[in-house]
Amino acid sequence: MIKLTDFIKTPDINSTKIKFNMNSGNVNEKAWDMLLEDKQDWIEINAWKKKQTNNNFGSAKYVIALAQYYPYGPEYFVFGGIYKIEKIEPEVFDDVGYNLIPMEDYKEYRKRLIIKLAKPIGRDVYNRLYARVQEQLNPEIYELSPDVKLGQFPGYQNVSIKHVDLQQIVSGDEPSWKNALSYVKGVYVITDLNTGQLYVGSASGNTEGIWQRWSSYSNFQNPTGGNKEFNIIHEKTPSYITQYFQYSILEIFDTKTKIETIIERENYWKNVLDTKKHGMNHN
Incomplete structure (x- = not known):
């Protein structure tokens, strides 16, 4: 000791x-x-x-x-x-x-x-x-810790992390986060803390669940995750996403859940949160 x-x-x-x-x-x-x-x-x-x-x-x-x-x-x-x-x-x-x-x-x-x-x-x-x-x-x-301590995965209902923390978690391959997020599909929400606007997305693929989808957002050079709207924001102000975006989970599903079911729930949350009219979803 x-x-x-x-x-x-x-x-x-x-x-x-x-x-x-x-x-x-x-x-x-x-x-x-x-x-x-x-x-x-x-x-x-x-x-x-x-x-x-x-x-x-x-x-x-x-x-x-x-x-x-x-x-x-x-x-x-x-x-x-x-x-x-x-x-x-x-x-x-x-x-x-x-x-x-x-x-x-x-x-x-x-x-x-x-x-x-x-x-x-x-x-x-x-x-x-x-x-x-x-x-x-x-x-x-x-x-x-070799880097700033973020702690163990807090449970799906408690996930609410800033973009910089997401980058650290993914780049560090944090075991508890990777294990938890890799074994579930899900619907998530991204909050723009500057404007209050929301974006609802989903991870419905068959490999590595939410972890794989969120890893695409954590890219240091291109944090857009392939999203067209986010790409416009990133091109205009490269530091914006890193500074203001926050990621949370709305629903999780077993990895065997059909894609159609998850897309249906994604659309449900888009309607509930009105993200097409007042948020960042445009389809």
Whole structure:
């Protein structure tokens, strides 16, 4: 076992806090999702200052920020960086109360390093002194991913991934994703997060199911998947699809399902979501 405090050092361990971020105040948005997309919310939940002093940084000069890595379980956390702490004066409470300055130390491990605690912790003890965390929670280095960690396949009903994540999953041949998506046919929806328009498509072929169809979208040079409408968008603004497209699954089918059945369901969803008139389907 490699202890966390043996692996990550700070300029002053006695002036360092470690923060175990779980869900934000909005329970629909988890800390790991904020970190993964580098949202401003990620900084804010770490810099938030409450009236309860045990939840604040006190005289600490540095903080190690972690996000609960829920694809693995409640005792797993992913490293989100080390920050230098500057207090905001005059003091404010129940608001952002600190300026957090990202440090270069261990920057290459952000979103890749997974630690495991001896047991899950409660929300009332998520802020700890780093000098004492090893004896209290016994965190160990569990995994160092070669790339940004995306996690295990979350289940067909929970698939909602950005284009850049799809590219990473396909290029990395992520086993759990490939296995899950290769063994089903299906109807899917692509969302343009910029305009809100939808495109309904299907994977009805006999080989490698949704995985094969979505792999065609993940091509770094041509992310259109052979779609004429997407090709127009790509030619006009090459970075648009990568920046704004998101992929989700509407229905799945056994690989033995007839093509006609899947096409029928694809047309059903086009009508329900009105994607011919108000979306990106033109047939």
